[in-house]
Amino acid sequence: MRALILEAIGEPLRARELPLPEPGPGQVRIAVRACGVCRTDLHVRDGDLPDPALPLVLGHQIVGEVDALGPGVEGLAVGDRVGVPWLGRACGRCRACLRGRENLCPDARFTGYQLPGGYAEATVADAAACLPLPEGDPIELAPLLCAGVIGWRALTLAGESERLGIYGFGQAAHLLTQVARWQGREVFAFTRPADRRTQAFARELGCAWVGGSDERPPVELDAAILFAPAGELVPRALAAVAPGGTVVCAEIHMSDIPSFPYELLWQERVLRSVANLTWADAQAFLALAPRVPVRARVRAVPLEHAEEALRELAAGSVEGALVLQVG
Ligand SMILES: [Zn+2]
Numbered sequence: 375m376r377a378l379i380l381e382a383i384g385e386p387l388r389a390r391e392l393p394l395p396e397p398g399p400g401q402v403r404i405a406v407r408a409c410g411v412c413r414t415d416l417h418v419r420d421g422d423l424p425d426p427a428l429p430l431v432l433g434h435q436i437v438g439e440v441d442a443l444g445p446g447v448e449g450l451a452v453g454d455r456v457g458v459p460w461l462g463r464a465c466g467r468c469r470a471c472l473r474g475r476e477n478l479c480p481d482a483r484f485t486g487y488q489l490p491g492g493y494a495e496a497t498v499a500d501a502a503a504c505l506p507l508p509e510g511d512p513i514e515l516a517p518l519l520c521a522g523v524i525g526w527r528a529l530t531l532a533g534e535s536e537r538l539g540i541y542g543f544g545q546a547a548h549l550l551t552q553v554a555r556w557q558g559r560e561v562f563a564f565t566r567p568a569d570r571r572t573q574a575f576a577r578e579l580g581c582a583w584v585g586g587s588d589e590r591p592p593v594e595l596d597a598a599i600l601f602a603p604a605g606e607l608v609p610r611a612l613a614a615v616a617p618g619g620t621v622v623c624a625e626i627h628m629s630d631i632p633s634f635p636y637e638l639l640w641q642e643r644v645l646r647s648v649a650n651l652t653w654a655d656a657q658a659f660l661a662l663a664p665r666v667p668v669r670a671r672v673r674a675v676p677l678e679h680a681e682e683a684l685r686e687l688a689a690g691s692v693e694g695a696l697v698l699q700v701g
């Protein structure tokens with residue numbers, strides 16, 4: 375099978391011909407149809423996340439069909455269409471797992487980082503990590519598996535909010551805005567200053583206000599979600615939310631947060647992060663998405679062009695989501 379391999383941190387991906395992987399106990403092999411390209415893939419490639427399982431196939435928004443079952447797999451059959459997200463394995467026995475917070479399992483393993491990913495014609499995944507998918511084009515479904523699901527978790531952790539701020543208007547934001555608007559919330563979008571193209575995109579999706587991340591919104595917000603990996607936005611977001619409001623940091627990696635006066639946190643403002651996803655988040659969001667309906671703005675890129683897609687994402691010039699088309 376063809377696969378794009380990360381052989382060493384910081385290096386470009388290389389196209390390789392590999393033997394078809396065999397599913398182990400409790401695993402399935404998946405013929406990949408599409409795999410989303412995520413900012414986290416860049417963080418893995420650049421060494422921002424420790425100890426990736428090199429040589430590695432990146433990619434954790436996998437849509438495909440089960441084409442072989444390992445020993446002991448129940449509930450899945452050859453031909454089933456499944457999605458595999460970032461959370462690829464959790465122990466199922468620790469305190470976090472037993473409370474339904476497998477996103478915090480200390481033994482959790484992640485797809486396209488510690489487990490093989492989807493920048494390939496086939497991959498293997500634990501049957502437990504294979505999610506049922508709604509109908510639709512694999513290219514359009516792929517971004518729902520990370521940007522969508524983690525955005526959904528961030529939204530649920532932001533609490534009740536009529537006025538929701540979103541800092542960083544990329545993949546997750548464009549999906550989440552559709553959900554938030556459908557729920558009747560007003561969305562305030564913050565982009566890079568003077569990024570007119572992204573601002574026009576946010577307006578098109580029905581945001582009530584659009585501005586630069588250096589601007590103050592016209593009204594106090596009830597909550598804000600940060601999808602931008604920039605720590606200096608945290609005090610700005612705290613300053614933009616009303617007393618009792620929540621600021622959720624949704625990025626897996628963020629630059630240092632500068633010190634800020636206690637006054638910004640005072641009055642019961644809450645600052646929190648969101649880590650990964652739970653199986654329940656994924657199931658809830660994938661069931662909700664067709665009802666909204668959430669439509670991912672996507673551009674399909676051939677698997678062989680994964681390296682160019684990563685570079686484009688790093689340059690910040692992508693509107694919506696890039697998805698690798700396989701086969
Ligand atoms: Zn991701």
Ligand SMILES: [Zn+2]
Pocket residue numbers: 464465466467468469470471472476479480481482
């Ligand atoms: Zn666990």
